[in-house]
Amino acid sequence: MDPLQGRGDEGSLLRPTLDRLVPLGSSFYLRETSEVARDLLGRYIARQADNRSIILKIVETEAYLGYSDRASHAWKGRRTPRVESLYLEGGHAYIYLIYGLHHCLNAVTGEAGLGSAVLLRAAEPVDGESLMAQNRNRQGDLKPGEIAGGPGKLCQALAVDRGLDGVPLQDPPLFLSYGEPVASDEVIRGPRVGIDYAGDAVEWPLRFGIKGNAHLSRPFPKSG
DNA sequence: TCGACGATCATCT
């Protein structure tokens, strides 16, 4: 099976269910980080907990390149207990707490020790909406983006926290799978969000999104 | 030991 193309039958999955999803293999993650970030668009995030399942489609990502990237937690090889899992081999989860309030979910990329990863910023609910709403402490009619339109919201909807830091993303209870391929003319790029401190890296176009998707965390700048 | 800050979000005006 071509890791980039999947089995070719994804389009026939009208209503994807957890047991029918095929996890992305480790070779998917062992590539250049911005490539992985772009290719994660349209893939599914699957979560299993308490015999219930949640599925979302990834619509927005950001690449963090590691050593050379001032916005990365691995800038200059910085190594502390918090970021240990960021240095695992590609295909593992790196989860951290931000602003003392919110969790952020990353997929580690590249070989072990590099410290590069892709932040999952926004996703579109596919299955398990009521459980996600419950996890988010919301009820009633929810607007697009209110469930998982942002990295903190996404983690809350998935019930993901530091307890899952470092787990492999290829098996339940949390994995990424083949999904709905996104054509290149449907991809928009732009500078990353919330890294004003990062010097030159501020402008690097390492944020990727599905053009026009209603579940993006916030608009992309024009020219993108 | 302490001070500053952050890959955010909800709730205001």
Add this chain to the structure above:
DNA sequence: GATGATCGTCGAG
């Protein structure tokens, strides 16, 4: 558009 919430983490001392 602006602001407060809230606390783990890290570097400085």
